[in-house]
Amino acid sequence: MKFFLNFVPIFTFFIVYKLYDMFIASILLMISTILICVLIKLLFKKIEKIDYINCISVVFFGSLTLFFHNSIYIKWKVTIIYLCFSISFIINYLLVKKPLIRQLLEEKIKLTDCIWKQLDIVWSIFFLICAIMNLYIMLYASENMWMYFKVFGLTILTLCFALTNIIYIYFLLSKNK
Secondary structure, eight states: OHHHHTTHHHHHHHHHHHHSOHHHHHHHHHHHHHHHHHHHHHHHSOOOHHHHHHHHHHHHHHHHHHHHTOTHHHHHHHHHHHHHHHHHHHHHHHHOSSOHHHHHHTTTOOOOHHHHHHHHHHHHHHHHHHHHHHHHHHHHSOHHHHHHIIIIIHHHHHHHHHHHHHHHHHHHHHHTO
16 A cells, blocks of 8 residues: 555656646645655654655755746756666665565565576666656657657656566566475
């Protein structure tokens, strides 16, 4: 259920953008993101770091968008967050003995250190590619095209990439049995 709750703000953003404009959509994105964080805290008693990061970045970039009355700030949020994720995976890979993806999933999945490290690198590359794609579309396509890419393109791409990782892990686990 928590997984689906995280989609409420982005689809709210999209619907309000289509009905009104980027600025009203940004306001409702900020409000719905905060409300979803509160709801997650009430229902699950814990908010993950990623949810805090997302909430803070949405409020920060949304506020800049409203203050300067320029939609470029909310568009930059996506690129900056994906770059931060990519860099975090790389830094973690280089400096910390325990891969980041392992820290997130090791309670549910048992894999070798080598595979955990491969997953860290693959996710880092994925986030970097997403950041570059968002930057390109943000700079060279219409705002409407960026909105479709942000809401549907990146969401579907991320879900497909995660599913590919799940299939890969399942294959590895079934091979080792």
